[in-house]
Amino acid sequence: MSWKEAAEPVLTRMPVVTRPTGHIPFKRKLAWTAGVLFVYFFLTNITLFGLESTGSDIFGQFRSILAGEQGSILQVGIGPIVTASIVLQLLGGANLLGLDTSDPRDQVLYQGLQKLLVIVVTAMTAAPMVFAGGFLPANPAIGNALGIGLFGIQMVIFAQVFIGGVLILFMDEIVSKWGVGSGVGLFIIAAVSQQLVGGFFSWSGLGTPGFFASWFGIITGSVELGPTFTSEWFQSLLFSPGELLALVTTALIFAVVVYAESVRVEIPLSHARVKGARGRFPVKLIYASVLPMILVRALQANIQFFGQIINSQTTMPTWLGVYADGQPVSGFFYYFAPIQSRQDWMWFLGFTNAEPWMIFTRVAIDLTFMVVGGAIFAIFWVETTGMGPEATARQIQNSGMQIPGFRRNPQVVEKVMERYIPQVTVIGGALVGLLAVLANMLGTIGNVTGEGLLLTVSITYKLYEEIAEEQLMEMHPMMRQMFGRE
Numbered sequence: 254m255s256w257k258e259a260a261e262p263v264l265t266r267m268p269v270v271t272r273p274t275g276h277i278p279f280k281r282k283l284a285w286t287a288g289v290l291f292v293y294f295f296l297t298n299i300t301l302f303g304l305e306s307t308g309s310d311i312f313g314q315f316r317s318i319l320a321g322e323q324g325s326i327l328q329v330g331i332g333p334i335v336t337a338s339i340v341l342q343l344l345g346g347a348n349l350l351g352l353d354t355s356d357p358r359d360q361v362l363y364q365g366l367q368k369l370l371v372i373v374v375t376a377m378t379a380a381p382m383v384f385a386g387g388f389l390p391a392n393p394a395i396g397n398a399l400g401i402g403l404f405g406i407q408m409v410i411f412a413q414v415f416i417g418g419v420l421i422l423f424m425d426e427i428v429s430k431w432g433v434g435s436g437v438g439l440f441i442i443a444a445v446s447q448q449l450v451g452g453f454f455s456w457s458g459l460g461t462p463g464f465f466a467s468w469f470g471i472i473t474g475s476v477e478l479g480p481t482f483t484s485e486w487f488q489s490l491l492f493s494p495g496e497l498l499a500l501v502t503t504a505l506i507f508a509v510v511v512y513a514e515s516v517r518v519e520i521p522l523s524h525a526r527v528k529g530a531r532g533r534f535p536v537k538l539i540y541a542s543v544l545p546m547i548l549v550r551a552l553q554a555n556i557q558f559f560g561q562i563i564n565s566q567t568t569m570p571t572w573l574g575v576y577a578d579g580q581p582v583s584g585f586f587y588y589f590a591p592i593q594s595r596q597d598w599m600w601f602l603g604f605t606n607a608e609p610w611m612i613f614t615r616v617a618i619d620l621t622f623m624v625v626g627g628a629i630f631a632i633f634w635v636e637t638t639g640m641g642p643e644a645t646a647r648q649i650q651n652s653g654m655q656i657p658g659f660r661r662n663p664q665v666v667e668k669v670m671e672r673y674i675p676q677v678t679v680i681g682g683a684l685v686g687l688l689a690v691l692a693n694m695l696g697t698i699g700n701v702t703g704e705g706l707l708l709t710v711s712i713t714y715k716l717y718e719e720i721a722e723e724q725l726m727e728m729h730p731m732m733r734q735m736f737g738r739e
Contacts (some may be wrong), residue, residue, distance in 0.1 A: 257351065264365030270426040274684070277431060279723045286432035286439065289424050293440055296420065297322040301413050303406040305392035309579045311382060311561050315554040315706030317448060318547055320440035326417035328382065328389070330444075331437050333374040333418050334425060335551040337367055342548070342633045353644045368422065375418030383411045383561050388561075421529060434719055438712040445701055445709040449503075452699020459682055464698055467494040488602065492595065492696075501705065502695040510710040513538045513681070518673050522654040532654065539681040540640070541631035543711035546685055546704045548634075549626040553591050560586035583611070592619050592693050593702060616694075623686035631682025635674065642670035 301324055310316070310323040312332065321330025341363075344350050350366075352359040382388045389410055396406035425436025432439075455463035462470065470476030476494050479485035491498045516538040522530050563569050564576045574586035581587035588611075596604040598612045605612070637643050639648075646667035655661040656669055685707060692703025699711075 255351070257359075260366070261362060264362050264369065267365040267368045268423075269364070269368075270423060270430055272430050280430065282433050282723065286428055286434070289428050289432060289436065290443060291423075292506065293327070293443055295309065296326045296417060299326045300324055301326065301328070301389065301396070301410050303391055303395050303409050305390045306486065309387055311388045312554060314555075315550060315702075317445050317702045318441060318445040318550050318708060319554065320437075322541050326413055327351060327421055328414045329375060329378050329418045329421075331421060331425070331440055331547075332551065332554065333371045334437060335420060335547050336374045336378075336555060337370040339548050339552060340370060341367055342630070342637050345633075345637050353582055371422050371715065372419060375415055375422075378558075379411055379414040379418065381558075382414065383407050385562055385565055387565070389414070390554065431604070434712070434716045434725065437547075438708075439714070440704070441547075441708050442712055442716075445705045448699035448701045448705075449709075450497075450699075452697075452701070458693050460496065464496055464500065467496060470494070492602075496696075499696045499698050502692055503697045503701075506688065506692050506697070506703070506706050507710050510539075510543070510707055511714060513684065514711065514714050518677065520669065520673070521657055523657045524653055524655075532609055534649065536677050537681070538677060539685060539711065540674065540677045541634045541682055542715065543685050543704075543707045545627060545630035545634045545682060546623075546708060547687060548630045549623060549686065550591070550702075550704050552626070553622065556589055557581075557586065582607070587611075588618050589622070590615070590619075591622075592616055594689060594700065595696050598694060616690075620687070620690050624683045625686075627682040627684075627686030627689075629682070630678045631678050631685075632675070635678050640674075642667045642674050645670050645674065 272492070312319055312321070313323070316323070319330035319332045319335075321332065331663045341350070345352070345494075350363075352363050382390070391406045391410055393403045393406070396402045396404075398616075399405065401409075421436075421440070425440075425697060428434065428436035428439055451463060453464050454466075456466045467476060471478060471494065478489040478494075497692055514537060517535040519533040519535050522534055523529065558575055560569075560581060564574065564579075570584075572584055574581045574584035576582065581590055592598055592615065595602075598605065598616055600607060600609055600612055639645075640659060643663075646663045649655070649666055650661070650663045656666060659665050659669065689703035689707055692706055694703075697706055699705065
């Protein structure tokens with residue numbers, strides 16, 4: 254008996270959001286998307302019952318891409334979904350699953366396996382947060398008052414975090430089937446947008462002053478930059494409180510990503526039966542999108558998560574890691590920690606006390622990890638999401654189109670696609686990794702991570718394209734057949 258036959262009774266019975274049976278009007282899709290977004294913001298503002306304090310945020314430096322909120326119901330965010338995707342992509346890439354996603358039966362098994370894996374990873378992620386270290390400290394007074402003790406209140410917190418992880422899984426599925434775009438992308442946009450708005454508009458009375466509040470203070474004279482045209486003045490202008498470098502970096506990332514999304518190789522197509530019917534198949538520079546960056550950073554997040562757990566439970570060898578204030582300052586976990594801000598590498602301005610050779614080593618490892626990892630995960634992403642040369646050739650063949658000057662044969666079209674898709678995928682994945690590291694090193698408004706900003710711009714751009722496509726199909730219903738929506 255194969256593993257598929259053994260697991261089929263379980264995987265086919267996993268709870269699932271029913272797909273719509275017919276066309277969903279665009280306004281209803283927007284309503285579903287807005288409703289899920291409202292629930293997401295609502296859940297991120299619900300503090301876990303029984304929590305003594307917010308504790309140390311084990312995923313603090315990855316919050317912008319994990320789309321969760323420390324100490325809330327959505328503590329784990331989309332982390333389990335991403336981790337499950339990494340595992341399945343690696344297994345699928347090595348052909349260890351034996352599943353053909355073009356087969357409806359195997360599609361059901363794959364989706365059920367992914368959902369089961371997300372639930373398992375959610376439990377495995379939530380347990381150490383609650384029962385190990387001070388990540389989510391329980392309040393023993395509440396446990397004693399309820400008569401369940403400390404362990405009982407820890408179980409209550411664990412249950413809340415677990416339920417939050419399952420809820421965000423089904424919220425993602427609702428958006429993917431009934432709304433616009435994907436839930437994962439929507440939650441990332443929501444989380445990063447909160448940071449960007451806070452970075453621009455937060456006032457001094459509400460915490461750290463935002464960009465506009467800081468410049469209002471500079472103009473009115475309430476914030477001093479130091480003697481004019483001195484090194485101190487320039488440093489204050491570029492960094493805190495002026496944050497001009499952060500503004501330039503944020504604007505530059507927006508411009509570069511929008512430009513990269515518009516750069517493409519267009520392969521001409523013509524209809525095999527309808528004369529004059531022509532089209533183009535675009536192979537964008539960022540063909541695999543920026544989403545593979547989530548997989549790379551999630552892998553780094555899991556490495557750091559593992560280090561935090563070991564450090565909270567025992568004294569690890571110095572070569573593995575030395576921690577200060579909950580952060581690695583040397584050893585393996587230090588060198589494999591991503592560069593998140595200027596404070597991690599600008600030793601010449603006194604932002605860090607680390608040795609220059611340690612900083613150079615860490616930057617080199619992070620850059621290599623992101624560039625090479627971005628290219629590798631981009632290839633996996635393209636192959637597992639039906640965007641590779643073979644799958645694309647089948648789609649073109651099934652749509653009745655062909656490449657002018659070539660025989661109408663899937664193998665011929667596949668060979669043409671192989672000239673462009675693999676090379677563009679690798680270049681785009683490496684470029685995105687490079688941009689993410691540079692943005693982190695220079696800093697952005699609201700301390701948004703580079704990959705978080707890249708994801709937000711790219712997902713928003715694609716969401717705009719999808720909304721424009723939906724509006725076009727609403728105005729011209731026959732277009733739905735051309736797009737394969739009916």
